[in-house]
Amino acid sequence: xxxxxxxxxxxxxxxxxxxxxxxxxxxxxxxxxxxxxxxxxxxxxxxxxxxxxxxxxxxxxxxxxxxxxxxxxxxxxxxxxxxxxxxxxxxxxxxxxxxxxxxxxxxxxxxxxxxxxxxxxxxxxxxxxxxxxxxxxxxxxxxxxxxxxxxxxxxxxxxxxxxxxxxxxxxxxxxxxxxxxxxxxxxxxxxxxxxxxxxxxxxxxxxxxxxxxxxxxxxxxxxxxxxxxxxxxxxxxxxxxxxxxxxxxxxxxxxxxxxxxxxxxxxxxxxxxxxxxxxxxxxxxxxxxxxxxxxxxxxxxxxxxxxxxxxxxxxxxxxxxxxxxxxxxxxxxxxxxxxxxxxxxxxxxxxxxxxxxxxxxxxxxxxxxxxxxxxxxxxxxxxxxxxxxxxxxxxxxxxxxxxxxxxxxxxxxxxxxxxxxxxx
Ligand code: NAD
Numbered sequence: 485x486x487x488x489x490x491x492x493x494x495x496x497x498x499x500x501x502x503x504x505x506x507x508x509x510x511x512x513x514x515x516x517x518x519x520x521x522x523x524x525x526x527x528x529x530x531x532x533x534x535x536x537x538x539x540x541x542x543x544x545x546x547x548x549x550x551x552x553x554x555x556x557x558x559x560x561x562x563x564x565x566x567x568x569x570x571x572x573x574x575x576x577x578x579x580x581x582x583x584x585x586x587x588x589x590x591x592x593x594x595x596x597x598x599x600x601x602x603x604x605x606x607x608x609x610x611x612x613x614x615x616x617x618x619x620x621x622x623x624x625x626x627x628x629x630x631x632x633x634x635x636x637x638x639x640x641x642x643x644x645x646x647x648x649x650x651x652x653x654x655x656x657x658x659x660x661x662x663x664x665x666x667x668x669x670x671x672x673x674x675x676x677x678x679x680x681x682x683x684x685x686x687x688x689x690x691x692x693x694x695x696x697x698x699x700x701x702x703x704x705x706x707x708x709x710x711x712x713x714x715x716x717x718x719x720x721x722x723x724x725x726x727x728x729x730x731x732x733x734x735x736x737x738x739x740x741x742x743x744x745x746x747x748x749x750x751x752x753x754x755x756x757x758x759x760x761x762x763x764x765x766x767x768x769x770x771x772x773x774x775x776x777x778x779x780x781x782x783x784x785x786x787x788x789x790x791x792x793x794x795x796x797x798x799x800x801x802x803x804x805x806x807x808x809x810x811x812x813x814x815x816x817x818x819x820x821x822x823x824x825x826x827x828x829x830x831x832x833x834x835x836x837x838x839x840x841x842x843x844x845x846x847x848x849x850x851x852x853x854x855x856x857x858x859x860x861x862x863x864x865x866x867x868x869x870x871x872x873x874x875x876x877x878x879x880x881x882x883x884x885x886x887x888x889x890x891x892x893x894x895x896x897x898x899x900x901x902x903x904x905x906x907x908x
Contacts, residue, residue, distance in 0.1 A: 486522050491530070492574045499578035499788075502814060510890040513881055517898040524584075524894060527577050528595075529553040533623035535601065537615040547616060551599040551624040553633055554580035557900040560631055561597025562587055562838060564638025564667075565620075565645070571600035579638075582809065583838070586831045588893035590870040592842045597633045599624065605640045617645050621652040628653065630663035630849075636841050637667040647672055663848035666841035675844035677859035678837070682807065683717025683785075684860065685836015688867045690718070690781060690805045691725065693828055696875060699802060702726035705744075705779040707801065709733045710786025711760055714807040714834065716751070718783055723747050731777040734786070737761030738774045775799055784811035791816045799825060806830040821884060829886035831893070832874055839866050 494500040507524050514521060535547040550573055553561040563583035566576075576598050584596025601620055605613055627633055637646060646668045653664045662673030670676065677684075694701055704727040708715045711734040719729045728744030736759025739745075746765050753763045761768070775795040782799060784790050785807030791799070796816035804820065804827045806812060812820070812827060820827050840863055847853050854862075878888035 486525075489526055492577065494574055498574055499810065500574045500581075502810070503578045503581045505814060506886070506890055507894070509887050510894050513883070513887070513891040514894060514898065517895060517902065520898045520901045521894070523555065523557075523898065523901055524581070527552050527554045527580060528556055529627065530573065530577065531624060531627055532573060533620065535616060535619045535623060537612060537619055539612055540609050547601050547603045547620075549599070549601040549620045549623065550576045551627060551633070551635075552576045552580040552597060553627065554596040554598075555584040555897055556595035556633075557897055557904060558588060558595055559593040560595065560629075561633030562592070562594035562636070562841070563596055563598040564636045565599040565601075565641050565649075566638040567601050567603050567605040567640040567645075569602060569604040571602045576600045579809070582831060584897060585890060585893040586835050586838060588896040589832050589874065589889045590835045590839055590866055591896065592839065594634075594838075594842070597635075598638070599635055600638075613645070614648050617648045618652045621649045622656060625653060625656055628664060630661060630845070634663065634841075634845060635665045636838070643667055643669045643674065663845050666844040668844070673844070673848045675840055675847055675859060676854070676856040677863070678840045678844060679713065680717040681840035681859075681863060682714045682834050682837035683719075684721060684863060685839065685867050686714065686718040686783060686785070686805050686807045686833055687721035687725070688836070688864050689828055689833050689871050690722070690783075690803065692868055692871045693803060693805075693826065693875075694781070697802070697826060699780055703728065704781055705730045705742075706781045706783065707731035707774065707777050707779040708783045708785060709774065709790060709811075710784065710808060711754060712785070714837075715783060715785030716754070718785065718805070718807055720747055720751075722781070727781070730779055731774055732760050732766075733771060733774045734759050734761075738769050738771045739763055739766035740769050740777060741766040781805060784808050787811070789813055791820075793819055796820050796823075796825075799823075801825060804828065806833045809834065817884070817886065827885065829884075829889050832870060832885070832889045835870070836863055836867060839863055 530552045533549045580598035587594040646665045649665045654660045668674040706729045708719045731740045775798045778800045782801035783805045788810035791812040796819035
């Protein structure tokens with residue numbers, strides 16, 4: 485007999501509803517462990533905090549913040565902190581749950597957590613943002629820590645925000661604790677290779693899957709939506725492997741070049757202008773036409789919910805590599821499967837970032853730092869191994885890579901739950 489959660493009433497489009505539907509799909513593959521599955525359907529702990537700050541003009545402002553620890557069976561919580569005006573408890577719950585799945589899928593010794601503040605950070609000055617971050621860190625300080633829960637950057641948070649969080653936590657406990665957050669500046673205990681880690685992971689997973697389906701990278705056409713941290717790093721590695729990036733869309737515009745963009749010219753243009761719009765080495769097209777571009781590999785690396793049913797019917801790729809979190813709606817997932825387009829889900833495809841975050845945390849504990857080469861080699865080994873396990877699971881049960889990733893992850897989480905037993 486399970487009491488429903490009283491503190492959220494998820495609607496059909498809620499990310500928490502999507503997550504619960506993904507859990508439902510995996511239940512038949514969990515065997516006797518399904519007995520523990522209700523654990524996956526409720527967060528272990530959800531903290532809502534009030535964050536009062538004084539604005540630069542002397543006025544007071546209050547913001548609502550969250551830290552959700554979805555599951556801690558396999559280790560401390562791990563997951564980013566998002567600053568966005570649309571953040572809700574329900575969204576943070578779903579993001580925390582997906583972190584449980586992602587961390588278990590790549591076998592990192594972590595549970596899943598996520599945090600957020602409902603705020604438009606662009607409306608705040610740097611000083612206001614610092615006060616907001618410090619008060620939030622203090623408020624959630626009762627549940628975070630290097631052995632409890634380790635935040636990291638997410639949408640609209642960065643290395644500077646992590647430095648403020650690390651400093652605030654350290655001030656409160658009376659000593660410098662670098663391992664309380666990851667994604668820090670390099671000279672404050674950050675890790676080499678972190679910035680490009682997610683894109684690198686997308687490439688490694690994509691290369692492995694391409695090999696398995698007999699798709700040569702040499703000459704393969706790649707389309708990328710989102711040319712930021714994740715999309716540009718992944719695209720560049722595909723180009724180095726011989727692929728041609730033929731279409732790019734970002735917030736500034738959409739450009740195509742069937743011969744492939746010259747990255748030596750494109751990257752300086754993006755750095756100088758903040759986006760791909762206006763790049764002379766490509767032709768500008770209408771944004772919606774991006775989804776009609778012929779390509780072998782499509783990398784959504786911008787926002788969630790981008791691949792809806794209509795776009796799924798038009799996509800001309802063989803392989804979709806989910807760099808972004810949640811870019812494909814469940815209905816679109818089914819359409820792509822029917823059309824024979826293979827989707828590599830976010831929970832494995834973009835796990836390179838949290839994997840190098842894990843390396844950062846390990847390096848902080850030992851105060852001994854690795855070279856970028858060492859980091860990339862270890863990242864590659866973990867991603868290749870994780871993909872193999874998931875691929876074999878998908879083949880064995882004849883299920884999608886998404887359901888297979890959930891199956892592998894949920895089995896690990898629930899096995900840990902079972903072995904630990906119920907307290908008291
Ligand atoms: P970013 O801010 O560096 O880049 C985002 C890119 O998306 C930019 O090029 C921006 O122009 C583009 N974009 C924004 N709105 C758009 C729109 N309406 N249409 C088309 N393009 C648009 O962000 P990022 O770090 O590259 O993250 C991208 C995605 O990857 C997010 O979903 C994020 O949650 C996910 N992700 C990031 C990491 C990481 O380590 N950075 C890890 C895991 C998942």
